[in-house]
Amino acid sequence: MSLLKTEENNQIEKYINLENNIKTIDRLSSDGQVALHVASFRGHSEIVQFFLTDSAFTSLATISSQLTLFDISKWAEIQRLVITASNLHDFREEIPDNNYIVWSIDGESLIRKGREFREQIDLYKTYDNQHHSITKLLIEIVEYYLNEYLTEQERFSSTKIDEVKRCFRDAIDEQNYLKYFIKAYTLTNSFHRVLNKHLALYILHYFDARPYSSTPAEYRLINCLAHIVTLLINHPDVRQHKYIGLTYRGMLMSPNDLKPYRIGHYILNKSFISTSKNREVAQMYAGSGQESVLGVISTQHDPLEVPVIFKFIIKHDDTGIDIEYMSMVEDEEEVLILPFSVFQVKDRIENGSNTGSPGLIEIELEQCEDNEQINNEKSQKTYNLHNFQEEIPDNNYIIWSICDDNLIKKGEEFREQIDLYKAYDNQHHLITKLLIEIVEYYLNEYLIQQERFPRDQIEKIRDCFTKAIEEQNYLKYFIQAYTFTDSFHRVLNKHLALYILHYFDAQSYSSTPAEYRLINCLVHIVTLLTNHPDIHKYKYKGITYRGLLMKKSDLKPYHIGNYILNKSFISTSKDPAVARMYAGSGQENVLGGLSNHHDPSEVPVILKFTIKQDDTGVDIEHMSMVEDEEEVLILPFSVFQVKDRIEYGSDTDWPGLIEIDLEQCEDNEQVNNKKSKSK
Template identity: 75%
Template structure:
């Protein structure tokens, strides 16, 4: 290994000989390779990262996918999830509770769970513990979480796997739905997510706009991604402002990262590029200046936070041939908190499941029927008419009271009360019917 950073292992990795690299690559070699970044292109750095990931236990990268469903329920669920984890929103970075939560993460999640259940090496655990302890010392959780998340030790993959498997158990109202050990794990996962989402510096690093993510997916994993469907992610999702980076990871660019590790993937998998459009302040983080990934200036990573809801706006399938299984581009747009079902028609209908489109259109009312407008007007004028009658009855009652004719005054008082009750009940009944019959209006 020379001072110029040109090593045989690097050449072997570039040529796709992952087995050779796995055999010779040791922790000391990792350290040496870390010093050769300025002379390598972005593609070289990504290829080297792929070789490092091959050396570790492989965890599927598309595990963040949760479920897909139609209608407003998923938007509501995403909002409810975020509300439930707002418990620590009022605490600042200096609050002692934040320190207690971080200590619990270190002592249980890192020291016990990752060590015993995931067999993570002590060296990697020490790296992670250093990040979380520095977060306590400097009272800056966001900065050091991003540092831990972007370390090349596989922490982000393990964390996302656990979030995908367990995080929703936190919102299960049934008692004892999980074992005591799982409860402690779930609490640690909730702490990790909550402290990021509610961190006061999140909006300083917010990103609104378009990012891309490339990956290989099986046809079965692609089924939920139909136009009009909604997707909620349970874990953190890494994306890039640079489309070329996504193409590399999807295996569709001129230089493909997945090419060197293609023997680890099913031949039925297809290249997919996701286009994310983030619209809110607390959905995506620009971690360019906090990331530990080499060459981050070119990769321009943006981290999408958990419990964000996106709607599939478009899906373009490019043709395949004998040498390639084709490319699928999926356009995902974030749903805003006050957004209802989108009543715009999909841009591309020929690949859409007809039942999905029909289901979305049935819940979308493009215009209010004319007869319904007249019904509202009739109710309005009817209430005014009944009100005038009630006022007249009240005046007559007052007149009889002045004449000390209490019998007639009492009679007209009852008439006034009866008219008011009839008008009120009629209005409420009609309004209730309209709300029940036409909930989207």
């Protein structure tokens, strides 16, 4: 009996021969119609539902004959069934085409991650196709990743699973993993998309002992992913197919996804990247070629997305594999870039309307020669990994604000959508559950894995949230956590600024389980504070100040009359002298110790906030871990209007200082009335 004997087939296959049934479905009748077409045309939605139990659906021609109202309703139902089944098996909607490259990292740890990955897979370097351990690893991939995980978690059809599984079986039988993995990878759209999604989401967990061993299922998944990658990287024949030179990749990307691709930035890919030696192929995938392959799925793409061509310069033997003659799609001249390759952005060109490719963005990525070169270049920067001063500039919490016409609607939506917290009870079990989720996911997983927080800081912050649960006092202990270290409040505000608006976008909010959990945690953190029953005891009305250094370009939204809505917390002080010190214009400049982190073009700024409403400012002076700053915390989604702006000259006590007066809007109606008059 084969070691790879599968489970019993599904219930339908017990009663009929599905393979023959598929042939029946696709068989042409005398008038040239296929069975599925006939069933749909006649309005037999029950039969269509049966036909779509597997991948045996055929494209439906447009029906031009006259339809009754009843026919139209049946036809709409059939269209819905076809679209649902197509999405289920195709995964285009679920896994956007550009995510494998969006899911890369450009932080300081990318070199270390790549080195760790190579070091931790040394056991594969004595690779022998005939060794029984290779067979065992492949059997585990088949039994768990294909038979269980893809079937149960990703809803892969039995037909597609069988196609992929056949490749891995052949790899065992013929002792040639390289050949048959490439065949599986290029066999269907679904497998390579889902594999890359899983690599992007989970492969970094391989380096973190806690989540790696958190559950047997996650442990097996991460192991399977590591096997898939490392069996290919260390295959004895992989160097026969090495590729050094130029390759291209085309796709559609949103402006937000393009942000990391700035000249000088380093990129490490966590998943496989399919590229082509032929630039024209890449242009078609970017939607800018003569025969755009994206034309048939254009409805899947956001109109804000722009065509992008990535030009990869591959320099190392162990990075690119020329799979043109192994691929199931030979005409794409494909080169596969392996995970954990490091590239630097060398150039970025945006083609104008007067060019041959209007709107196209070209990004040149050159592979790094060696880790030492990168580390030498980066070591020249005065960067503090745990302080995040370079990564998260001090003024970003206010730069990440919005001042367009939507800000009132956003504020209203946020308040309306968190009504469930208004019946807040510290002792309610729901509050405890939300706090546990913040600890388990946001602190224990996200901050450690994505932000590289040191464990000693995580433990201190976690202690605060644990005490909040035990003593049923979130207000007190959140403020302690927020003011305990410099890093936590900076990173929390960065995440609020980047992701909190996704809460109002159903597609972003539910795009991946990881992003869904992150956004939920951020919402819990804010709303548990906003609706805390004791918060009114600490309400603050009056004038507060915030000092910071800002670039002139960041000051542009602060015109007199403009409205500002903050997406994150704002730390202010009742004492203007404290604000002046943070702006670098006080007698005791607290920024003096880290002046190397600031651009010489930055100017000192004092923001003067006039708070008028009860639910905006929280006086945390006696709860804060830094009492002498007389701190008032302004809550997210507060709306202010710029009332005045003063620039001090060289003949004043504060030469070069800019003071901006921000007054809170009394109500949304006032803001809307003023906006309507200005139009």
